[in-house]
Amino acid sequence: MLKIIGGRYIDNPEFGEDLILYKPVPGERQLEALKFIEENLMVEPTWLYRQDIMDKTRIDYSYYVLNFVSTTLGKLFTKASEVLKTEELSEAPFSYDLIIETMYKSIFESKCSKRGLTRYERMIQNEFITKLTIFGENQTSNGNGTGVLYKRVISDVKSICKSQIEKYPGTLEASHYQGIINYITIWENGKQSSILNNLQ
Incomplete structure (x- = not known):
């Protein structure tokens, strides 16, 4: 599915053939493909x-899932x-903005x-903001x-985190969202001391 996004069909036209060498995958x-990955x-x-099954086997899947999620998000x-190039050539363009949105x-x-976010939901949120x-x-x-x-999008994520903290104070989710805000704040200001200023 990842190959389809931003992909191109390659023809090898002979002399006189009315074929296009590089043809973008239709939008x-x-x-x-994006919907499949989303679902x-x-x-x-x-x-x-x-x-x-995990309760019976006592296998912690988080490492395998985190690796898969991180790799796939990174590839997106x-x-x-690739998408920006095919967007220029395609009659029905598929935009990179749509992927991020x-x-x-x-x-x-x-x-x-x-x-009440699941562990998977917290994990993929952390990975997404890290990639951003x-x-x-x-x-x-x-x-x-x-x-x-x-x-x-980072600004939008920060706004959502703030609203969720206000909505569910004192919960595990509030701590999770506060962690994301702290991460973004450090990224924005380039130093950990900015977190203290953010709390004032």
Whole structure:
């Protein structure tokens, strides 16, 4: 599915053949691939990691899941240049903004009305914000315009975290969201002492 996003079909035309050497994967097909990833990664795959089986085997799946989630999210972020190129050539363009917005809405915005995040949901939120800040610092992001997008989403995430803390004070979720705010604050100001200023 990752190959489809920002992908291109390659033809090898012979002399006289009316074929295009590089043809972008249609936007509809890329959207289908993104929806598949959303449904099977951004939303907790409870069918894959069944609690009853883990209770019996006493296997902690978090390491394997974290590695898979981190790798897949990272690959989605690195699709920027490929998607931006195909967006220029495609008749029905599929935008990179849509990838980031889909991740943001599934991983953060959809949880606003929910109390009691699962371990998986907390984990993928942490990974998402980590990837946002890492790629937001990448110089390439400033060159292709995605840096502005990342910073806007980071600001939106911070606003959601603040509202969730106010909504569910003293809970595990509040501590989780405060941790994300602290992480963003350090990233924004470049020093840990900025957390103390944020608490005043």
